[in-house]
Amino acid sequence: MESITPTQRVLVVTAVEAEKEAVLRGTGPLTNVDVVVVGVGAAAAAANTAAALSKADYGMVVMTGIAGGFAGKAEIGSIVMASEVIAADLGAETPEGFVSLDELGFGSARVPVEVGLASSIAQQLQEVGLPVVTGPVLTVTTVTGSAAKAEELLRRVPGAVAEAMEGYGAGVAAQMRGIPFMEFRAISNTIGPRDRSAWRIGSALTALEAASSVFREVR
Numbered sequence: 110m111e112s113i114t115p116t117q118r119v120l121v122v123t124a125v126e127a128e129k130e131a132v133l134r135g136t137g138p139l140t141n142v143d144v145v146v147v148g149v150g151a152a153a154a155a156a157n158t159a160a161a162l163s164k165a166d167y168g169m170v171v172m173t174g175i176a177g178g179f180a181g182k183a184e185i186g187s188i189v190m191a192s193e194v195i196a197a198d199l200g201a202e203t204p205e206g207f208v209s210l211d212e213l214g215f216g217s218a219r220v221p222v223e224v225g226l227a228s229s230i231a232q233q234l235q236e237v238g239l240p241v242v243t244g245p246v247l248t249v250t251t252v253t254g255s256a257a258k259a260e261e262l263l264r265r266v267p268g269a270v271a272e273a274m275e276g277y278g279a280g281v282a283a284q285m286r287g288i289p290f291m292e293f294r295a296i297s298n299t300i301g302p303r304d305r306s307a308w309r310i311g312s313a314l315t316a317l318e319a320a321s322s323v324f325r326e327v328r
C-alpha cells in the first residue's frame with residue numbers, strides 16, 4: 110500500500126475554519142499533520158498554501174473541505190477523491206467555445222495528484238463504509254448556478270465528479286515545490302440551479318470528519 114514515511118509532515122489545507130474543525134475531529138491529535146485554513150478561492154489557497162509550505166518540511170499537501178457534486182456522480186454526503194484537479198474556467202472564451210490555458214499555450218490548468226496514494230486512501234474509506242467516488246475535481250471561480258453551466262463544465266471535462274474553489278491553487282503551490290498533492294472533498298450540494306437551502310453543509314462536514322480519520326493511518 111502507498112504510504113507516507115514517518116519523517117514526512119503532511120499539510121492539510123481547507124478553505125474555512127468549519128472544515129478545519131471537522132478534519133481535526135476526525136484525525137484526533139496527531140504530531141505529523143498540520144491543518145491550515147487557506148481561504149476561499151484559488152488565489153487565497155495558492156498564496157496561503159505557499160506560505161505554510163515555507164514554514165516546515167512537508168512531504169505531502171492534501172486539499173480538503175466541502176464541494177458540489179455533479180448529479181448522478183457524487184451524491185450529498187459522499188466523498189470524492191480527485192484523480193486530477195482542473196481549473197475548469199481558466200482559459201478564454203471564443204466564438205467557437207472555451208479554450209483552456211493548456212490549449213492557449215500558457216501553462217496548464219491541470220494539477221496531477223498522487224494517484225497511488227489517492228486510490229489507496231479511497232479504498233480505505235470504502236472499507237470503513239464511506240461512499241467514495243474517484244474522478245476529476247474541478248476548481249471554479251464562481252459556484253455553478255444553472256443546469257446549463259453544469260452541462261458546459263461536463264463537456265469541458267467529461268467524467269468530472271465535483272467542483273470546489275481552491276484545489277488548483279493549493280495544487281500549484283505544492284507542485285512548484287515538487288511536493289505530492291491530493292484533494293478529497295465531502296459533497297454538500299448538487300451542482301446545478303442555485304438553491305442554497307438545499308446545501309447540506311452539516312452532513313458534508315460529518316462525512317469530512319469521518320473521512321479525515323484516514324490520517325490516523327498516514328505513516
Ligand SMILES: O=C(O)c1cccc(C(=O)CC[C@H]2O[C@@H](n3cnc4c(=O)[nH]cnc43)[C@H](O)[C@@H]2O)c1
Nearest residue numbers: 124149175176177252253272273274275297298305
Ligand atoms: O452561496 C453562495 O453564494 C456562496 C458563494 C461562494 C462560496 C460559498 C460557500 O459556501 C463556500 C463554498 C466553499 O465550499 C466549496 N463548495 C461547496 N460547494 C461548492 C459548489 O457547488 N461549487 C463550488 N464550490 C463549492 C468551495 O470550495 C468553497 O470553499 C457560497
